[in-house]
Amino acid sequence: MSVLRQRAAVSSSEVSFHSPAAFSAPDWLDSVIVGDCVAALERLPKASVDLIFADPPYNLQLGGDLTRPDQSKVDAVNDDWDRFDSFEAYDAFTRAWLLACRRVLKPTGTIWVIGSYHNIFRVGSIMQDLGFWVLNDIIWRKANPMPNFKGKRFTNAHETLIWASRDREAKGITFNYEAMKAFNDDLQMRSDWLLPICTGGERLKTAGGDKVHPTQKPEALLWRVLMSSSKPGDVVLDPFLGTGTSAAVAKRLGRHYVGVERDGTYADFARERIASVERAPDDGLAVVTPRRAEPRVPFGSLIEAGLIQPGDRLCDARRRHVATVRADGSIAAGAVAGSIHKVGASVQGLEACNGWAYWHVEKQGALVLIDELRGRIRSELAAAGA
Amino acid sequence: MSVLRQRAAVSSSEVSFHSPAAFSAPDWLDSVIVGDCVAALERLPKASVDLIFADPPYNLQLGGDLTRPDQSKVDAVNDDWDRFDSFEAYDAFTRAWLLACRRVLKPTGTIWVIGSYHNIFRVGSIMQDLGFWVLNDIIWRKANPMPNFKGKRFTNAHETLIWASRDREAKGITFNYEAMKAFNDDLQMRSDWLLPICTGGERLKTAGGDKVHPTQKPEALLWRVLMSSSKPGDVVLDPFLGTGTSAAVAKRLGRHYVGVERDGTYADFARERIASVERAPDDGLAVVTPRRAEPRVPFGSLIEAGLIQPGDRLCDARRRHVATVRADGSIAAGAVAGSIHKVGASVQGLEACNGWAYWHVEKQGALVLIDELRGRIRSELAAAGA
DNA sequence: ATATCTTATGAATCCCATG
């Protein structure tokens, strides 16, 4: 359960589309609008929004089913809203909603868009073409991503956010540099953020126990977005609200929200969720501490760093067993090859072995434990603030 | 025996452009070509390259000078080669060199392109438009990035690499999954890589002590790129060679290289650097072999070898299901009979099952996985075959 | 009650040799 989540009985107003008239401020502010975002945004006043967070469909283009090694089926995102006929169709869709966003965004406002490699390049290009000016791209490093079950690619362990101003010449942009630095143990906040995916109590479930939305984002991610680039009282727009993560965090942080969601069921869940959120007290906003990455140093890094060369020999403390280092970070002893742990276990006839505490390398006549070499890399990385 | 192709008796000589004739293999292989990459690549044979690494100009669009808090001036990238009049000009340039790369890339080959938020969205979109199929995007997390001196943005602490195949339907792509996993202490390699930037002794300096190239990449980055997606003997092309990081690492790892560089000074530094590199010994270049590459041993061979007798009982690890071994190498459980895989799937009610990892046989009171028995046959085969 | 084991699952562009 998120530290930030609290319960309260606050109602949020609903808005429906019976009239084509433009909304007056009280109508659309702090509301969830059901409908297509381009149509909905046309009814908002021009230059009325301080911050936009958009989580559009990714256009995943998945093939057949995917099963885990235990043969269980992966619950893929194959909803209608994520299907596009071509890149051209996706581009047209993207251009339309970005243009609508651009109209309602204040000249001092900024926009965040999240995506994956399936769509983020197209989104970024179109943003640049429309005149948005990229301020940063941010990497959400997932602490617990889904693995690559078939072993055919690198684990897709991140998503990308683009943060941009309306124009290249934009002035007066909100960036709470000091707050983010304080949040980050007095180090500048970097462009890579390590955060867990949305699971557990934070994940909205139906009465049947199924997830309500296939791509619910973690509140911690929105917390950083809103804390860094908006002020209390600002208006935060989400054109693809889903189950309302951005609006819930906006309300908690004392920002106004406007959410547009095409799916009425998602919107209902979002309204209920937002209603249960209470604005945090002014002095209570700094409760979340950033999750720091402990620098895990794989054995291969020792080779990359030149501390060990391919072809070098490793041995145990008594020189009873010897192994050859290979360029890919594996080692080989006789017919056995694999990680320092696997080969260490094998030569000793054991089930398991901590290779770091077993293998040594000869340096100027003396044996040096490879864990000692790892320590050197660790201290360099720690000094760099990683 | 080394899988390495014997290196032809060709010096890594210079190639010049006095004739429009196509190069013959010995001319361009393991060479640095001075010239525009589009023109140079047109002279290479079609489908002749296994891997491309491209570090194109980023189109940084910098404004005025940047100074640190102590008023020292930051040595920015403002070379002519990084200046483009517009996004359109940059796109045209990008399309041209990507098309030229596509022609020389083998159908089984893959391409890596590195960039930052200034250019990577345009590069990625154009790659998709040209038919390249994105396999992963990789984040190079810089352990020691330059801080944001003005405190106006997040520290730009990463760069993005796109890894793509030539076509969506590409087969036979090289991805040394097991090697990367061994490298990473037996965990799948993720899409975010933490590596220091290129500094210290690795950074090429002029006699005057200035850095030779403003964007020299660390060898560790190229190490991962080449180790993961190429084999010894492969041909690695770099259309923007700069000071030759990719070629130097390729040579060290027993890959052939071709580098194209427009600037003669950079090319000279690259040649000198490549010449000083030594190829790693053969036994250091071997990688962990995937199980698919091991000789196929049918289940019946275990019966032929006497490791299992017809009539023996197989069971799973918890002894929940039992099957009887038959003389023809099939097994039977109740009314179901067939291969170890089919019957394993059937008794569990699953679509598929790897029978080798499911069935055990009782040996002196203990359960032994039949995959372990297969391993014994494989080592005997290896001993006999070698 | 506590510790341990088992199961479930997450924005996924996820096999390949043989006939």
Add this chain to the structure above:
DNA sequence: GCATGGGATTCATAAGATA
């Protein structure tokens, strides 16, 4: 070309079940 089938493949986290 396509169909077939052997058999290869996972990490972090949370929640529930068992000891």
